Amino acid sequence: MTLHIGPFDEMTSIIARYAKKDGNSETAIENLHVFKGSCPTRLQHVAYKPSFSLVLQGSKRLMVGSDVHVYGAGQYVLTSLDLPVASHVTQATADVPYLCFTLFIDSEKLSDLLPRTKVSRATPPPEDSRGLVVKTAPPELIDASARLLRLLDNPDDIAAMAPLIEQEISYRLLTGPDGSRLLDMTLAESQSHKVARAVAWLRTNFAEPLRIEALADHVSMSVSSLHHHFKAVTAMTPMQYQKQLRLHEARRLLLTERVDVATAGYRVGYQSPSQFSREYGRLYGLPPLKDIDAMRGQMAAE
Template identity: 45%
Template sequence: MDSVSASQTTSSALQVQLIAAIARRTQGNEDRQTAVPNLSFFRREQGTEPCACMVEPSVVLVVQGAKQMLVGDQSYPYDASHFLLNSVDLPASSQVLDASVEQPCLGLVLRLDLRIMAELIAQGGLAAPQNKGHHHGMALGTITPELHAAFGRLLSLLDEPEHIAILSPLIQREIHYRLLMSDQAARLWQTLATGSYSQRIARAIDWLKSHYTEPLRIDELAARIQMSPSSLHHHFRQLTAMSPLQYVKWLRLNEARRLMLNERMDAATAAFRVGYESPSQFSREYGRLFGLPPKRDISQLLQTGT
């Protein structure tokens, strides 16, 4: 057996182990946090329409079935042979493409700690990739047997909970290292580079997430991250597929939707809570994003049990 065939055989065996580990810990259609910090599972038993979500810096594996993530006009379809990598907090839409009761779509999400990657680069003397990364915040990478094996070891800790506290940080550190050795290394280096455009936009995103209820002043935000307003707009859109103002609107409208759905807050109160001064403007922008005015949308969500 040649090295390529051996590698494929190894990956197939590891994938079978991951499928079994996730399948016996999930049921129906659910997202489930695990006892391992930063690690969660998902399971879907039928295809879905695109569903709005905020994607944290993370790596996502589908071990069975297929999904896609939609960001602006970009689509990122992935299956068991590719991982989805996200380097900044990114508004997106997630869609399950291939799933059934007999063969559900199964996968995992590991939230990344970019500080760990920065430490690995600094302490390990890792050489910077020769090719330059793209500016988008999301990308698809090729899963290697080494990455598969590291995730297999991480999931095996769920059968040995007494070892999670000690071994989980070590295995997660290895996964971060394997990603730095993957075909998406250049993208990660670009995000981590101090003073890079990606790193500055990440700082702007962190600020917006904490201050989205306040009026957005582009000049002040640009000065905060030491960029010109035009450069901020350009690089923000490259990374997130939206402008800073669109990003803030997305944060406000999704938080308002959560308040109305989970805390039974009326539309006008939710609008003011997230920073809108005009309920009519809130209703218009809500309808453009979610397809229905607030009251009808929440009523429909409650009826379907979403």
């Protein structure tokens, strides 16, 4: 596909100006964040929320469950529910940094838009039901994205125009090849919506013992259906998802609240410190204290 060089170069310039430092930056548009990376980064474990992210420069590698995505300029990531992911910038320099923006998707606004579109529950489902996909952005989506970013240079227009352009982007996504992924966010009876409810329960109760039967009953699914559809959407089992939530929170506790290893493990639901340290090391590549020391050293060097 040939990219529209004009709006693409313009968006790159805008993000380079508003991403004042490496990492994620909020903007004057409520749901819009910009990201800059001046060099390749180490693997980072973060949580993705329902969103549309378009890469303008550089490249990135992202892992969610058993899936691996490598993507770059002109491609976007569409996420339809909360997902723990691991990612790192793979191509970036100080002169040509990795640049992207993220627009968070509001399910209520999406529901309000549906009656004004021809999208319906009869829309054919995609070949897979993953909650995260990577695609090449079509010209219509690039054009709308450029107009949204352009508002950052015209702040007086944001209040009136940003909601309209955000709605247009949602419309382009809904009527695109992966529109049914977003549609499922709004349909209470859809399997993906039930998985999203299971995800929401796990995020709130990750420190509690996981009883699959109770979770399945909570979202009105059978145990076998929950396992099947949960893995189909998230590329993880409910147990694997819970484990990642626990370990992400434990890492935060160790880094920001400076609790000891045993306390961190206990607070996220582990009864055995040795099991906690073992599973922490499998996910992050280092035992808890060595990992935190490495992170603090990296932060001090930045």
